[in-house]
Amino acid sequence: xxxxxxxxxxxxxxxxxxxxxxxxxxxxxxxxPVVIGLTAEFGVQxxxxxxxxEKGIALAIDEINEAGGVLGGRPLKLETxxxxxxxxxxxxxxxxxxxxxxxxxxxxxxFSPVALEIAPLASKLGLPLLDPWSAADDITKARSGxxxxxxxxxxxxxxxxxxxxxxxxxRGIKQIAMFVxxxxxxxxxxxxLLAYASRHRDLRHEVFxxxxxxxDFSERLAxxxxxxxxxxxxxxxxxxxxxxxxxxxxxxxxxxxxIISHWGLLGGxxxxxxxxxxxxxxxxxxxxxxxxxxxxxxxQAVAAGVKRLYGxxxxxxxxxxxxxxxxxxxxxxxxxxxxxxSTNRAAIRSALERLDTYDGLVRRYAKPFTPARHDxxxxxxxxxxxxxxxxxxxxxxK
Numbered sequence: 001x002x003x004x005x006x007x008x009x010x011x012x013x014x015x016x017x018x019x020x021x022x023x024x025x026x027x028x029x030x031x032x033p034v035v036i037g038l039t040a041e042f043g044v045q046x047x048x049x050x051x052x053x054e055k056g057i058a059l060a061i062d063e064i065n066e067a068g069g070v071l072g073g074r075p076l077k078l079e080t081x082x083x084x085x086x087x088x089x090x091x092x093x094x095x096x097x098x099x100x101x102x103x104x105x106x107x108x109x110x111f112s113p114v115a116l117e118i119a120p121l122a123s124k125l126g127l128p129l130l131d132p133w134s135a136a137d138d139i140t141k142a143r144s145g146x147x148x149x150x151x152x153x154x155x156x157x158x159x160x161x162x163x164x165x166x167x168x169x170x171r172g173i174k175q176i177a178m179f180v181x182x183x184x185x186x187x188x189x190x191x192x193l194l195a196y197a198s199r200h201r202d203l204r205h206e207v208f209x210x211x212x213x214x215x216d217f218s219e220r221l222a223x224x225x226x227x228x229x230x231x232x233x234x235x236x237x238x239x240x241x242x243x244x245x246x247x248x249x250x251x252x253x254x255x256x257x258x259i260i261s262h263w264g265l266l267g268g269x270x271x272x273x274x275x276x277x278x279x280x281x282x283x284x285x286x287x288x289x290x291x292x293x294x295x296x297x298x299x300q301a302v303a304a305g306v307k308r309l310y311g312x313x314x315x316x317x318x319x320x321x322x323x324x325x326x327x328x329x330x331x332x333x334x335x336x337x338x339x340x341x342s343t344n345r346a347a348i349r350s351a352l353e354r355l356d357t358y359d360g361l362v363r364r365y366a367k368p369f370t371p372a373r374h375d376x377x378x379x380x381x382x383x384x385x386x387x388x389x390x391x392x393x394x395x396x397x398k
Contacts, residue, residue, distance in 0.1 A: 033077035034070055034343055035102045036061070036333065039093035039118075040109025041085035046238065048318035049110040049267035053132055054080060055317070056326030057107060059305050064330070070337045076330075079103070083114060090114035091121055098125040104343050105130050105333055107326060110237075110267050110319075112136035112157075112185040115150075122149040126345050128352065130333065132325035133267075135160060136188040140374040151352055151369055153329040153362075153376040154321075155263070157185070160286045161192035161233075163382045164260045165203070167284065168231050173258070175204040177224035178233040179217070179244065182209050189235040189262065204228070215243045221251065231258040238268035249277040258282035260384075267319045271391035284384045284396065288377065289324040289362050291315065292392040302327065302361050315392060328360035332368050332376070 038057060040050035061076045069075045081096070083089035090108065097103045105128040108115045115134035122129035123146040131139055131152035142148040168176060178193055180186035190207055197203045206227060208220045221244070224232055234244055241261065248256055263286050271278075291303060291314040303314045317323055333348075335355055340347035353374075358365045368376040385393045 031069075031072075031074045032102065033075045034104055034337065035077050035079055035100065036330070037079055037081070037094075037097035037100075037103050037106035038109075039081045039083045039090050039097070039106060039114075041111060041114075042080065042082040043084040046268045047085075047110070048269070049133060049322045050080075050082075052317065052319035052322040053107060053109060053326040054078070055306075055310065056132070056323035057330045059302070059309055060327045060330035060334075062309055063305065064334045070334055071342070076334065083109070085109070085111045085114060087111075087114045087117040091117050094118045094121055094127070094129070095125070098127045102343070103127070104337060104345060104348055107132060107329070108134060110134060110264070110322065112139065112188065113183050115139045116184050119150040120146075123147060126349075128333075128345060128349050130329050132329050133322050135262075136184055137192070138188065142374075147346075147349065148374055149349055151329075151374045151376070153325045153332070153368075155286070155288055155377060155382050156375065157188040157262075158192040158195065159379040159382045160262050161189055162196055162379065163286050163384065164233055164262070165193070165196050165200075167384050168233070168258075168260055169200070169203075171231075171258075173231045174202055175228050175230045176233050176260075177206050177208055177227070177229035177231075177257075178235065179208045179210060179220065180235045181240070182211050185264075186235055193233075210240065212237075212240070214240055216247075217244050218247045218250075221247055221257075222255075225251075225255050225257060229257060231260055233260050233262075235262040235264065237264040238266075238270040238273070241265035241270055242274055245274050245277045245281060245283060249280040256281050258284070261285040263287050263321065266321060266393070269318060271387045271393065275387070275389070275391060278387055279389075284386055285393070286382060287321055287385050287393060287395075288381050288383070289321050290385060290393040290395060291317065291320055292388070292394045298359060298361055315390075320393070324361045328358075328362050328365075329376070331360065332358060332365065 042050045065075045081093035097106045107130045110133040112134040129150045135157045137156050140150045140152045336351035339351035353371045383395050385395045
C-alpha cells in the first residue's frame with residue numbers, strides 16, 4: 001500500500017513539474033507579432049517619400065513596442081513592398097498582404113493613382129488602407145453599399161488648392177495658370193480649382209495639362225504669361241517641378257511669374273536641386289508639417305527619437321510630411337487595435353472610427369475619424385511655406 005502511495009506521489013510530482021515546465025516554456029515563447037504592411041514607391045529614383053513613411057512607421061512601432069506592444073504584449077512589425085508608383089503593382093501588393101492573416105492594415109505611398117485603385121479593393125477585402133500622403137479627394141469617400149476601409153492622415157487636393165488660391169488672392173493675384181498632370185491627381189486638382197472658381201467669380205484661370213515625364217515647359221510658361229496670368233499654380237512632383245522652376249528662372253526677369261506649388265515635389269530632394277533657381281523666382285509650396293518650424297515638446301521628443309533610432313538629425317530627413325503623418329497614423333492604429341481587443345480587421349476598422357484623443361506630432365486629435373469622416377486632418381493644418389537657403393522648409397503666413 002505504501003508503494004502505491006509513493007507511486008501516486010511521484011506521478012503527481014511529475015505532472016506538476018510538467019505543467020510548470022509547460023507554463024514556463026509558454027511564457028518564454030515570444031508572442032506572435034501584429035503585422036502592418038506598406039506598399040509604396042521604394043523603387044522610384046530620386047524619391048524619398050516611401051523611405052520617409054517607413055521611418056515614421058518604424059519609429060512609432062519602436063515606441064509602442066518599448067511601451068509593451070499591443071493586446072497584452074504582442075509586438076508590432078512592419079513589412080514593406082515596392083510598387084514603384086504603379087497602380088497595378090500597388091493592387092497586387094495589397095492583395096498579397098490581405099492573404100496574410102497576421103496583417104491588420106496596410107499603408108500606401110505618395111501617388112494618388114495608386115491609392116485610388118487600392119481603396120475599393122480595401123473595402124472588398126475588408127483590410128484597412130491607411131493613407132499618409134496621397135491627396136486625391138475620392139480616396140476616402142464611401143462607396144455605395146460597401147463599408148469604407150480607407151483612412152487618411154494627410155491633406156486633400158481640395159484643401160491644398162484652396163489654400164494655394166487663397167494665398168494668391170491675399171497677394172492680389174486673381175489671374176492664374178495652373179499646370180496639372182494628365183492623371184487622377186491632376187483631375188482631382190482641376191476639380192478643386194473649378195469648385196473654388198465657382199465661389200469666386202472674379203478669378204480668371206487657365207489649365208495647362210502635361211504628361212508625367214515632361215521636361216520642356218518653356219512654351220507653356222510663355223503662353224501663360226502672354227495670356228495674362230499673374231501666377232502659376234503647379235501640381236507636380238519633383239521630376240516636373242524642377243524643370244518648371246529652372247525654365248521660369250531662365251526667362252527675362254520681367255516675365256518671371258510667382259510659382260505656387262502643390263506638395264508633390266516635397267517627396268524628393270527638390271529643395272537642394274532647385275536652390276540656384278529658387279533664389280531667382282518667387283516660389284511657395286503648400287504643406288502640413290516641417291521640423292524647421294518652431295518645435296512643440298512632442299516634436300522635440302520625436303526629433304530625439306529620430307536621432308536615437310536612425311543616427312541623423314531631423315534636418316536631414318526628407319519628405320518630412322510623410323514621416324510625420326505615418327508616425328501619427330501608426331499610433332492611432334495601435335490605439336484602434338487596443339480598442340478592438342483583437343486583430344480582427346473589421347473590429348479595427350470600427351475602432352478607428354471611435355478613437356479617443358491623441359496628442360500627435362502634427363496635431364491634437366480629439367476624434368481622428370468618425371463613421372462619416374475618414375480624414376484625420378482639417379484644412380486649418382494646411383499652410384504655405386518657402387525653402388530657406390539651406391534647403392529646409394519654413395512656414396509662412398497664408
